[in-house]
Amino acid sequence: xxxxxxxxxxxxxxxxxxxxxxxxxxxxxxxxxxxxxxxxxxxxxxxxxxxxxxxxxxxxxxxxxxxxxxxxxxxxxxxxxxxxxxxxxxxxxxxxxxxxxxxxxxxxxxxxxxxxxxxxxxxxxxxxxxxxxxxxxxxxxxxxxxxxxxxxxxxxxxxxxxxxxxxxxxxxxxxxxxx
Numbered sequence: 099x100x101x102x103x104x105x106x107x108x109x110x111x112x113x114x115x116x117x118x119x120x121x122x123x124x125x126x127x128x129x130x131x132x133x134x135x136x137x138x139x140x141x142x143x144x145x146x147x148x149x150x151x152x153x154x155x156x157x158x159x160x161x162x163x164x165x166x167x168x169x170x171x172x173x174x175x176x177x178x179x180x181x182x183x184x185x186x187x188x189x190x191x192x193x194x195x196x197x198x199x200x201x202x203x204x205x206x207x208x209x210x211x212x213x214x215x216x217x218x219x220x221x222x223x224x225x226x227x228x229x230x231x232x233x234x235x236x237x238x239x240x241x242x243x244x245x246x247x248x249x250x251x252x253x254x255x256x257x258x259x260x261x262x263x264x265x266x267x268x269x270x271x272x273x274x275x276x277x
Contacts, residue, residue, distance in 0.1 A: 114242060116196045117195050128206075132145050136219060145212065161197035172185050
């Protein structure tokens with residue numbers, strides 16, 4: 099593979115990894131928070147507050163984590179003799195990609211749980227997150243040339259487990275501890 103093609107592939111994979119990780123983490127993290135709070139029987143305003151706080155904290159944390167990890171990778175590559183112009187990974191690109199992707203992904207479960215269907219907020223949120231993560235799994239596999247089925251299943255299983263566990267904790271702790 100020519101050096102230019104390898105550099106372009108590394109750049110594409112860096113962006114893809116940050117975008118997929120950010121979007122998936124946003125959806126799964128925020129779905130987990132709002133499902134746990136909803137499971138505890140919280141009202142709409144409390145779910146909104148928790149979801150918005152988690153969205154802000156998660157997006158900033160993802161961006162900072164990406165910036166830090168990609169910077170460390172670049173520093174190590176330079177320390178081992180690679181010229182900085184040969185390194186495709188950009189800490190700022192990865193940070194912004196993660197921030198935007200986490201926020202975009204996290205908005206979906208937040209909007210789903212706060213929609214006008216309050217009696218059905220939990221099932222609507224589950225369906226919205228499962229469908230969206232199925233689509234991101236398909237998209238990531240398509241872009242990366244991997245198995246679509248494995249990618250979709252991986253995303254959906256992780257999200258369903260997260261939501262079920264978080265909701266169950268909310269139900270258990272909301273009734274027995276905080277009531």
